[in-house]
Amino acid sequence: MVMQPSLIIGGSGGGNGAPGKSAYEIAVLNGFDGTEQEWLASLQGEDGEPGPKGDAGDPGPQGFKGDKGDKGDAGTGLTNRGAFVLGTTYDPSDYVFATGTAAASSMFISQAAAPFVSVAQPKDDLTHWVEFSAPAGADGEDGTDGTDGTDGKSVELRKTGSAVQWRQTGGAWADLFPLIEITGPQGPAGDTGQQGPKGNPGDQGAKGDTGQTGPAGRDGIDGANYYVTGMASVSLPSTVTAIRVGGYYAPGDGGAALYKKVGTQPSHAGKFQSGDGAWWELCSDGTVAAAQFGAKPAVAYDNAAALNNATTYLVTKFGGCVLAYGSGEYFIGAEVTLKSHVTHRGVGIRQTIISRLDGYLGDMLKTLDFDTLDAGDTAGGPNRFGIEYLTINGKKDVAANASATGWCLRIYGRAYTLRDIDIEYCCAGGWYSRWGSTSAAWDNDNTDSTMEALIDGLRVQFSKGTPTFDGPHDSQLSRIVIAMSRHNQAALSGSSTFVIGARAGGSQFSGVHCWGNSPEWCVTNYATGISLMDLVLDDAAAGGGLLKQIGSECLIVGRGLQYGTDNIQGVQIGQTGYTTQGNKITLVLTATPSVVVAWAIDSGNDLDITVNAPTATANFSGNRHANSTLKYTERGAGAGANDYLSVFGALVVNKQTIKLIxxxxxxxxxxxxxxxxxxxxxxxxxxxxxxxxxxxxx
Structure with a gap:
């Protein structure tokens, strides 16, 4: 509302007189000497005693344009927050625009004494909001008729610290409109008045304090202060179809997620029901956080259900990744089932740790239907799953787990990925993998894959039993460390630090290091057609050896370490019940074993063996097949007669002589x-x- 600077005062006086004069003209007739603008300015004089009430007069015609009014006092600033957003934090100084009680859009001013989170539309929350509407002006009093037949209606105007006021001459002053409507912090230009032309813009008001800015909603209501387990007591407006909660147990606990309203209860655990009875389903782009299903790195808390729920949710969404476990130790007191197309990913080895809950005796992570599938020989089972960037701790040294026999990781499946994983302190063998011996159908995507499994950066250490890779065949394995199997236990007859099973045929190994002195053998290989490159064989129990080669048609290149005084063998070829042939084995041994090569059942193999200490004999046992070749070199400390350079069965070459055996x-x-x-x-x-x-x- 803008003050009307020019008023016509006078009128017919209820009779047939001439049109009344303006207030300025009357002032001139009464002796005022000055312009109309000077007269208008004189109206803003000091308050005096009310004059006598004038006679009522009819309104006159439109007056002349008045001069620009004085600058108003700075008003209390309000912060325009634009359109109202449910769930946003508002301050006492805010105003918003939303659906009104009788209008499509109305202005609502905060009347709260402190910041608050809005939980309802302003028109339904009058505790915090007041709806603004301009009040209608009061009717003016009629003036008395003049003695000359003119209308005696006259008006006086003045400005106070808070409003422009008016009165009938001699009457009581009343607010015409508050100054805040024409003056405020950086107020916009005033609207055009009903009768007068648009006034000049007022001077800029004093700048108000910066108000708080609430967080912007992203995909629906931004419920930063809401959390999943607390939503049962929250009722949301029916118009809300999505809400982003701030956590699972509490805001900021890592379980923040977007949920959408659905018509029926979802069949998985990625859901909650609000207090109004509505069901809400977790939205995902193919990745979920374990914390969104209730997982947390808390002592003695069982996370198995949360991890299984996250897996099942992704299966219903055609696969994905359970990621961002976060740093910390996640205990499990039940089996976590690995399923097709779902990968579990931590944030790093020894940063994300999945540990056995004390007293739980079974397997920790295991593929779906493992027990049934492992007893057979099928090409089925889970596929295209994975575990990445975490540690699995079996807690075998805890007294409560003394009778536990569960493995840390057992797999019957194929086309899976293991990447940068530590498996340690297992109550069984730590890591076990197997798949059917029958090849997959090459033209069936459900079974076929270029390489059956991809394993890179796997460490298995301090297990009670023997880690075993028995398939899938045609896999790739690199950067493998298997250490201290059966640590501090008596050596079992035929036991190994690492076993490669017969179903692993065709696989490629590179950078494999096996060490530990408790098992009889460092590595036992039953597979056919594999390659073992850069193999490091490091110690075994006395009476055992470094490599027991039972499979055929393999390429093995590596070195043996730390057995100079252990009375162990280098390589054993074959074993009762197995025909061993076609292998190419090249090994550099850092000391002379008690037996360099034990020809158990040799059906024709090629060996190139180098040892680094002198002996008086060739140190072979058993019968070498006629089709086998042997290149044997011993490097001695000096030029003695027994410093053998090469041994080829019947021929020995040393530094001084050639000898026929x-x-x-x-x-x-x-x-x-x-x-x-x-x-x-x-x-x-x-x-x-x-x-x-x-x-x-x-």
Whole structure:
């Protein structure tokens, strides 16, 4: 509302007189000497005693444009927060625009004494809001008729510290409109008055204090102060279809998520029901946080249900990743089931730790239907799942777990990924993987994959049993460390630090380091057609050895360490019940084992063995097959007669001599050909085959 600077005062006086004069004209007639603007300015004089009430007069015609009024006092500032947003924090100085009680849009002014979070529309929350509407002006009193027949209606105006006031001459002053409507902090230009032209913009008011800015909602109501377990007592307006809560147990606990309203209760655990009976379903882009299902790194808290619920939710959404477990130790007191197309990802080894809850005796992480599938030989089972960037701790050294037999990780499946994982202190063998021996159908995406499993950066240590990889076949494994299996336990007959099973055929291993002195063997391999490159074999129990090679057609290149005084073997070829052939094995041994190669059941293999200490004998046992080749080198400390450079069965080459190994009777392991030579220990003569007979050399 804007003051009307020019008024016509006078009128017909209720009779037939001429049109009345303006207030200014009457002032001139009464002796005022000055312009109309000077007269208007004189109206803002000091308050005096009320004059006598004038006679009522009719309104006159429109007056002349008045001069610009004085600058108003600075009013109390209000902060325009724009359109109202449910769930936002508002301050006492705020005003918003929302649906009014009788209008499509109305202005609401906060009348709260302190900041508050809005939980209802302003028109329904009159405790915090007041709806603004401009009040209608009061009717003016009629003036008395003048003696000359003119209308005696006259008006006086003045400005106070809070309003522009008016009165009938001689009457009581009343507010015409508050100054805040024309003056305020950075107030906009005033609206055009009903009768007068638009006034000049007023001077800029004093700047008010900056008000608080509430957080902006992202995908629905931004319920930063809401949390899932508390929503049962919260009723939301029916117009709300999405809400982003600030946590699961409390705001900021990592369980923040967006939920959408759904018509029926979801079949998974990614949901809650609000106090008004509505169901809300978790929204996901294919990734969820474990905390969104109630997981938390708290002592003695069982997270198994939360992790299983997160997995099941993603299965219903066609797969995804349970990620951002966060740093800390997540205990589980029941089996966590691994399912197809779901990956569990932490934030780093020894940062995210999944630990056995004291007293839980079973397996920790295991694939769906493992017990049934492992007993058979199927190409089925879970696929395309994974575990990444975390530690699994079996807690075998805790007294409450002394009778536990559960593994840290057991898998029957394929096409899975393990990346940067520590498995430690397992109550069984730590890590077990298996799949069917039958090849997948090459043209079936449900079973076929370029490489069956991809394992990179796996560490398994301090297990009670033996870690085992028994498939899937055609897998890739790199950066594998398996250490201290059966640590501080007696060596079991035939036990190994690491076993590669027969179903692992065709797999590629690189950078594998196995060490520990409790099992009889460092590595036992049953698989066919694998490659083991940069293999490090590090110690075994006395009477055992470094590598027991039972599978066939394998390429193995590596080195053996730390067994110089342990009375252990280097390599054993074959075992009862297995035909071992076609292997190419190259090993550098840092000391001379008690037996370099034990030819248990040799059906033709190629070995290249180097040792780094002198011996008096070749240190072989068993029978080498006629089709086998052996390159054997011993590096001694000096140029002694027994510093062997190479041994090829019947031939020994050292630094000073070439020696034919004595043989009693003519050779029977090769076809006799012209030029064949051997030293006969019974005749003490060198014999040469001429093509038809053996001839003694004198």
């Amino acid at each position: 004595p043989h009693s009777g003519t050779p029977n392991d090769v076809t006799w050909e012209e030029g064949l030579m051997y030293y006969d220990s019974s005749t003490h003569k060198l014999r040469v085959f001429t093509g038809s007979v053996w001839v003694d050399q004198s």
